[in-house]
Amino acid sequence: MSRFGVLVIGPAGCGKSTFCAALIAHIKNIKRSCVYVNLDPAAEEFEYEPDVDIKDLICLEDVMDEMGLGPNGGLMACFEFLMDNLDWLESELGETGEDSLTIFDCPGQIELYTHVPILPNLAKHLTGHMSFNLCAAYLLESTFVIDKSKFFAGTLSAMSAMIMLEIPHINILSKMDLVRNQVSKRELKRFLDPDPSILASDIHAETNPRFHRLNECVVSLIDDFSMVQFLQLESQNEDSVQATLSYIDDCLGWSDVQEPNIKDEPDQDWEEPARDE
Numbered sequence: 001m002s003r004f005g006v007l008v009i010g011p012a013g014c015g016k017s018t019f020c021a022a023l024i025a026h027i028k029n030i031k032r033s034c035v036y037v038n039l040d041p042a043a044e045e046f047e048y049e050p051d052v053d054i055k056d057l058i059c060l061e062d063v064m065d066e067m068g069l070g071p072n073g074g075l076m077a078c079f080e081f082l083m084d085n086l087d088w089l090e091s092e093l094g095e096t097g098e099d100s101l102t103i104f105d106c107p108g109q110i111e112l113y114t115h116v117p118i119l120p121n122l123a124k125h126l127t128g129h130m131s132f133n134l135c136a137a138y139l140l141e142s143t144f145v146i147d148k149s150k151f152f153a154g155t156l157s158a159m160s161a162m163i164m165l166e167i168p169h170i171n172i173l174s175k176m177d178l179v180r181n182q183v184s185k186r187e188l189k190r191f192l193d194p195d196p197s198i199l200a201s202d203i204h205a206e207t208n209p210r211f212h213r214l215n216e217c218v219v220s221l222i223d224d225f226s227m228v229q230f231l232q233l234e235s236q237n238e239d240s241v242q243a244t245l246s247y248i249d250d251c252l253g254w255s256d257v258q259e260p261n262i263k264d265e266p267d268q269d270w271e272e273p274a275r276d277e
């Protein structure tokens with residue numbers, strides 16, 4: 001049996017938990033089902049109570065006290081503990097059906113998937129041992145598009161996550177409502193499907209000539225992969241959330257699995273045509 005899940009990832013404060021809540025509200029609205037998994041041991045307030053919560057496994061404050069760690073080191077230790085106790089996650093998740101989407105709300109410390117292989121190993125376990133069809137939704141705050149160097153840095157971190165995780169990946173510019181009035185539609189298009197060489201000439205104009213060769217190397221790296229595109233997201237707008245869910249569904253092949261079930265339902269009005277003997 002297939003199971004479906006999305007890892008919602010991205011830098012701190014980019015709107016992951018808000019997007020998870022908006023996604024849950026929309027999924028409930030369209031009478032589909034979902035499971036909400038909080039993987040952030042530092043998260044305190046939730047719009048929807050998580051069905052599975054890492055805080056039921058381990059307490060960040062205890063880890064910080066006992067191991068003498070700060071919040072980031074503590075979070076890494078919590079994840080290492082989770083990785084040693086994956087049977088806990090498996091039993092908490094139970095038997096999620098193939099009509100349900102499991103939403104993993106991840107912490108904002110991107111070192112979990114760009115520097116150390118903790119989240120990649122979790123993704124491997126979910127896809128391998130637990131038979132999940134899994135994709136990543138990488139959120140990057142849209143205010144980054146106002147500062148092109150930040151946009152390049154954000155694009156590189158999205159690429160790094162994409163390469164580390166090795167699962168289907170959707171890049172999303174979140175909080176679009178904050179930039180709509182500041183950037184023209186034409187300008188915005190340049191960021192959604194970025195042509196790095198054009199953006200690089202803008203960066204050249206803004207940076208010290210000493211960095212031009214470095215800029216060009218970064219641009220050619222992004223160009224070589226040519227796989228960074230962004231969707232737009234406004235979490236307060238249900239149409240925008242619906243559009244993002246459609247991409248996630250496509251990425252996961254969700255409808256391919258649902259359709260046969262619909263076809264299996266007998267059509268009440270349909271009668272087998274009489275055959276000529």
Ligand SMILES: Nc1nc2c(ncn2[C@@H]2O[C@H](COP(=O)(O)OP(=O)(O)OP(=O)(O)O)[C@@H](O)[C@H]2O)c(=O)[nH]1
Binds near residue numbers: 013106
């Ligand atoms: N204007 C606007 N604000 C948003 C949007 N999404 C989130 N926010 C705000 O951004 C802030 C951070 O949102 P969160 O959802 O907590 O972000 P997060 O990525 O889960 O944060 P961490 O878990 O701490 O990494 C909150 O104040 C949200 O209200 C959006 O679409 N538009």
Ligand SMILES: [Mg+2]
Binds near residue numbers: 016017105106
């Ligand atoms: Mg959060």
